[in-house]
Amino acid sequence: MASFLLRRNSNLLARSLTGNYKEQFCPYFQAKFECLGAALNSLHPYSRSYGSASGSIRNEITDMTCPHTWYPLARRKRRRVFLHVGPTNSGKTYQALKQLQSSASGIYCGPLRLLAWEVAKRLNKANVPCDLITGQERDEVEGAHHKAVTVEMADVSTDYKCAVIDEIQMLGCNTRGYSFTRALLGIAADELHLCGDPAAVPLIQEILDITGDELEVQYYERLSPLVPMKVPLRSLSDVRNGDCIVTFSRRDIYKLKKRIEREGKHLCSVVYGSLPPETRTRQASMFNDASSEFDVLVASDAIGMGLNLNISRIIFSTMQKFDGFQMRDLTVPEIKQIAGRAGRYGSNFPLGEVTCMSGDDLPLLHSALDSPSPILERAGLLPSYELLYMYSRLHPQAGFYQVLEHFVDNAKLSEKYFIVNCDQVLKVAAVVDEFPLELRDKYLFCISPADMDDEISSQGLTQFVENYAKKGLVRLREIFTPGTLKVPTTPQALKDLESIHKVFSVALIFISSDTTLSLLRCDL
Ligand SMILES: Nc1ncnc2c1ncn2[C@@H]1O[C@H](COP(=O)(O)OP(=O)(O)OP(=O)(O)O)[C@@H](O)[C@H]1O
Ligand SMILES: [Mg+2]
CATH class of the missing domain: 3.40.50.300 (P-loop containing nucleotide triphosphate hydrolases)
Structure with missing residues (x-):
């Protein structure tokens, strides 16, 4: 592991950034960029500082009331959406997977790495080649037209015949909700299967009313007591x-x-x-x-x-x-x-x-x-890199921390959405702002799964960022001395080893991910 290198602007990193860049530069963002460009040009050069830019442009950029317009590929379709709801162990996922398995191409998005693994294993066993892609691993199978992924890795720039989003009620989660919302609004599949708790039905009905997709709700009963x-x-x-x-x-x-x-x-x-x-x-x-x-x-x-x-x-x-x-x-x-x-x-x-x-x-x-679960009222959102980039152009003196904090404070949302808790992202932002990095590098670090409440993980990230900013290259052997990792014999040594693993996970994301910008912090 210690031989991993991370090079600034390495092909993989560049690919991951441009891949997502393409995805997000839809007409919605293009229009905003044009608006922003015109507004900046009309400002006196010396007045282009924090707080002096046009208020109306700022309002325009922080307007998150129509997140469905961020995904042009999905909006070009009228998706057939099946919402499978019922208690646990009622066969919801089973029925959705049956459809996925019999489709020519597809993607399964689950909340847990273990679930994605279970689905990939099952499809491969049924002779449907299926890749497994999570924040930390990419297990590609020859000839695969199917993928099982953790929801943070959901790909919204590919056309699929069929897609499944499991545990869709997680779109109301205070930290990970935005990834479920992104998958729900953004996956471009002819047929989309959502599985989860009946508490999510009214919210999904309202959201899909606006996207114009066709929705059918199917109710299930427990299969065994x-x-x-x-x-x-x-x-x-x-x-x-x-x-x-x-x-x-x-x-x-x-x-x-x-x-x-x-x-x-x-x-x-x-x-x-x-x-x-x-x-x-x-x-x-x-x-x-x-x-x-x-x-x-x-x-x-x-x-x-x-x-x-x-x-x-x-x-x-x-x-x-x-x-x-x-x-x-x-x-x-x-x-x-x-x-x-x-x-x-x-x-x-x-x-x-x-x-x-x-x-x-x-x-x-x-x-x-x-008891029934409480009805879900709102779905999570997080400002995308593109929105934050535009906002930062209006406030060139501000660090990433300030940009994100101000954006969130000023964001305009419809009543069906909320912005997820950004505390962890802000903690990383405070660290990366200490170093001379481009905004997209900072954003990438901020959405990596570094645990800033864990001392070793947060120190590892800081050192990682510092080396990257200084040399554009990170040698993991500069962060951890090879040969010093041992089989733990005490609870503390085990905990430390788990923390070190988290730092390696951050490195892996930089090295191996194609869809890095869409990653969420936690990959459970
Ligand atoms: N029609 C069926 N024939 C055979 N096995 C089935 C059938 N329906 C469900 N199962 C099996 O029953 C188990 C539970 O099904 P499944 O995982 O789809 O439930 P679920 O409703 O998604 O539960 P949860 O809410 O906990 O996710 C699985 O092992 C699944 O393979
Ligand atoms: Mg299930």
Whole structure:
């Protein structure tokens, strides 16, 4: 790994930028550029500074009320959209994938890397060659006309016969929502299948009313029962084959694994968000494989969406999680999604059960499973590079941080949309503004999956940016000394290794991605 090089303006980076550049220079942006050019030319050269540009042009650029016009290729079609909605384990994704599989070309967009992997594996097994593309990997299959991708990698500049967007209710997510909105508005497919929670129906109906697409809603019922238990799990010695214990911190995951394994009856696989994706896949496969000794899973909500694992019973060790700001109760959709992993149709366990480790948590579990998810009101958006570029032309003295912050403050939105939380992007912007970089390089760093709340990851990114700005070249061996990475023997060493992996992931995005500008920060 240490031999990776990143060159400024390398072919790949340039390709990734121009690829997206082309995609976004649609008539909508072209018109705005022309407007902006005329306005700048009409200004006195010395007055072209922050705050002095024409207010009406600024309003024009920050107008995000019609995001559907950003995607001319999709707008040229009248797409046939099928919205598959229903509870978990009701066959929504299965039906959508059947259509994808029988189409001449297509793309599957999912919220989790594990889901994209599951779909690619399934299509390839059915002799439909399918590429797997996520923020960190690109597994290309000869002759493939199908792709399974994490939604951030959805390609809006290619014409497809069929597309699937899974877990479409995520368009309301406060951080990743904009990628789902982009895929919904932008994918140019004759037939588009959306799968998800019924709570998304009214919002999608309203959005697609404006795009002029043809929409059909199909409702589903659960295929096999999910039984909420009346009693909690009394002790870890009652854990049995096929159980999945859910908890949210790495420390608790390993503590539970150790305690269960100490009983001497089971071996546990672990799955959680900051575990590198290949490791997550391997752990999930070991658990799913009936012949392996790993018959119990200890996992966070990284297993919480759409996945088909051989789980018989979900056991919530806690009903609270830290959401980056505070400890809070799990929401109704989160509880239903996680519980819905038990007893998947066609798995080794035709009946699913769900319970908690504490009896005090049972009322919340039962009421959540009985409640509908709250209706979604708005879909997420994020200003594109092109909009920010135009805005920065009006404010040439401003750094990227200021440009983004001001843009978001001044953005005009229709009532169906909101701008997603930009805190992480702004944290990276504050770092990149310290270095002499072009706006598009800064933007690229800002949307990379660097975790600025993690000390090692944020230090790695800073060093990365510094080397890049100085030499236009980054040698990873200058950031990490080769040979110093060891198999971790303590929890802290494991955490550090996961953080280092995040820095390598940023490097990979710069080196291997074609659609870099469309990447979102997290690739779960
Ligand atoms: N008609 C069917 N024939 C055979 N297997 C099916 C059928 N429908 C669904 N399945 C299987 O049932 C399981 C659950 O289906 P699927 O993943 O489509 O559910 P879902 O409604 O998308 O659930 P979630 O909301 O959790 O994503 C999968 O393993 C799928 O392959
Ligand atoms: Mg599904």
